[in-house]
Amino acid sequence: MQDFLVGFVIFYLCLTGILYLQQRNLIYFPYKKRVEAPENAEIAQVKTEDGLELQGWYFAPKEGKPVLVYFHGNAGSIANRLIKFPDYLEAGYGVLFAEYRAYGGNPGTPSEDGFYRDGWAYMGWLVSEKGIGPERTVLYGESLGTGIAVELGAKLSAEGKPPLALVLETPFSSLLDMARRNYFFIPVDYLLLDRYMNVEKISSVKASLLIASGKYDNTIPPAQSRILFEAANEPKRFVEFPKGHHEDLHLFGLSTAVIDFLAGIEARNRDN
Secondary structure (H helix, E strand, O other), X not given: OHHHHHHHHHHHHHXXXXXXXXXXXXXOXXXXXXXXXXXXXXXXXXXXXXXXXXXXXXXXXXXXXXXXXXXXXXXXXXXXXXXXXXXXXXXXXXXXXXXOOOOOOOOOOOOHHHHXXXXXXXXXXXXXXXOOOHHXXXXXXXXXXXXXXXXXXXXXXXXXXXOOEEEEEOOOOOHHHHHHHHOOOOOHHHHOOOOOOHHHHHHHOOOEEEEEEEOOOOOXXXXXXXXXXHHOOOOEEEEEEOOOOOOOHHHHOHHHHHHHHHHHHHXXXXXX
């Protein structure tokens, strides 16, 4: 029995050590090759605070329409998400696909702090190259990308320059909460490096909020999104798609819900 316990302890410590050392490989799954941009897209070439040169894609808005600054989830690249955005472009919205470090042919290695730097670089590019400030942007985060959107929204709000709106597709309360759920057998509170503490930041965002979740999302359960929603300021709206999963909300009318939400904000601003 003693030998079994010693063996189990050694196994557990080894497993915990491997998970600690490999944790970012369990969070980030980049498609690393450069994908050719669509013909109607402009290459957004940005430089991060820590010296990385990144490329994203930019689709200009029609006159007077805002730009959606889009932060995608932890896998693939921006090329996988183009299918979600024809309705927004047709409605006249601009879209800036903010591709991360290590994704889509970009240099660097992924991390929470690094992704925040990437987000700021794209926001700076919009201002310097297009003359579009935060008040004309909609921060749109999907899954892991909600962490970047919430971080930027909170910081911009604290600076008195909140975005027009914040749209969060299948968000979590925090990556720490997700790790506690999925790796309950190890002390993640002490070991997790990248935490994306959305629930601690969302109350600092001073912008209209839309949260979208799928009833059958087994990756980030709707309960996680609800926790974040409850912590957020008004005005806010929660939309749960009764047939939706984690990556398919665009098939069940997500773009219609978002466009209606944004149209309401634009109408109120015109009236004021």
